[in-house]
Amino acid sequence: MVRYEHPPISAVSARDVFQALSDPIRLEIARRLARRGAQNCSELSDARPRSTMSHHFKVLRDAGVVRTLVQGTEHINSLRSEELESRFPGIVAMILDDDDERSEADAAAFAR
Amino acid sequence: MVRYEHPPISAVSARDVFQALSDPIRLEIARRLARRGAQNCSELSDARPRSTMSHHFKVLRDAGVVRTLVQGTEHINSLRSEELESRFPGIVAMILDDDDERSEADAAAFAR
DNA sequence: TACATTGTTCGACTAATTTCGAAATACAAC
DNA sequence: GTTGTATTTCGAAATTAGTCGAACAATGTA
Numbered sequence: 635m636v637r638y639e640h641p642p643i644s645a646v647s648a649r650d651v652f653q654a655l656s657d658p659i660r661l662e663i664a665r666r667l668a669r670r671g672a673q674n675c676s677e678l679s680d681a682r683p684r685s686t687m688s689h690h691f692k693v694l695r696d697a698g699v700v701r702t703l704v705q706g707t708e709h710i711n712s713l714r715s716e717e718l719e720s721r722f723p724g725i726v727a728m729i730l731d732d733d734d735e736r737s738e739a740d741a742a743a744f745a746r
Numbered sequence: 747m748v749r750y751e752h753p754p755i756s757a758v759s760a761r762d763v764f765q766a767l768s769d770p771i772r773l774e775i776a777r778r779l780a781r782r783g784a785q786n787c788s789e790l791s792d793a794r795p796r797s798t799m800s801h802h803f804k805v806l807r808d809a810g811v812v813r814t815l816v817q818g819t820e821h822i823n824s825l826r827s828e829e830l831e832s833r834f835p836g837i838v839a840m841i842l843d844d845d846d847e848r849s850e851a852d853a854a855a856f857a858r
Numbered sequence: 859t860a861c862a863t864t865g866t867t868c869g870a871c872t873a874a875t876t877t878c879g880a881a882a883t884a885c886a887a888c
Numbered sequence: 889g890t891t892g893t894a895t896t897t898c899g900a901a902a903t904t905a906g907t908c909g910a911a912c913a914a915t916g917t918a
Contacts, residue, residue, distance in 0.1 A: 648843045653764075656761065656765035689905095689908095706914095707914070723836045724837065725836065727834070728763075731759075731834070769875090788893095795877075797877080801876075816895095820893085
């Protein structure tokens with residue numbers, strides 16, 4: 635496979651995006667791409683098996699969240715930030731929002 | 747159970763919201779609440795079993811998306827629109843975005 | 859050509875989620 | 889209290905999603 639298919643942004647549904655970003659690993663991938671820009675697959679796979687990561691990249695790609703370009707042997711992923719933002723204003727900020735510690739602390743307080 | 751617990755909006759994480767809205771039935775519930783305002787459970791359960799719907803309302807509630815108030819024998823659900831919107835600007839528009847026909851047509855065109 | 863690198867696909871397994879009937883709970887009205 | 893309505897909880901079955909090793913494909917380099 636020399637090149638990936640990516641859905642046009644107009645074909646991307648809110649549900650596809652919600653579903654793609656509902657997995658912690660995929661949300662983390664999107665977050666890193668939003669923060670640090672394009673990265674290849676291995677840079678993003680914290681010691682996780684390649685087949686697992688490959689699956690997650692596919693879900694993100696099919697949902698229209700990530701674009702993958704093939705350059706030599708590596709596959710460069712990037713967040714489709716501008717397109718996503720024009721289709722769903724505010725989504726990139728939601729992806730970046732990751733105050734896990736705060737929300738865990740609050741959640742703990744709430745649980746009491 | 748006389749009253750439900752709802753997480754404070756500050757404890758709501760993007761992932762919880764993504765995950766709650768990743769299910770088509772729950773997204774549809776949120777959408778109707780966004781469009782038509784508060785509704786009770788049965789108004790929202792298109793002939794689906796009550797136990798199924800009850801599960802979905804719980805997920806939406808726990809994720810901070812929906813608020814449920816008990817009034818007599820009925821439970822009135824509403825979208826926590828203002829709170830959600832202040833926490834995640836743009837989220838309500840994303841919930842409302844439901845151009846299913848357009849996106850399906852585009853998806854079909856894309857699949858060719 | 860052979861080899862190393864990067865990533866995908868396949869298939870099997872496991873884990874999580876969804877579904878739904880039956881029983882239970884909550885409340886209002888009689 | 890008994891009845892009726894609205895909804896939850898429980899438990900089990902069905903479905904869907906995630907994980908991961910092994911085999912495969914594509915590219916670059918010696």
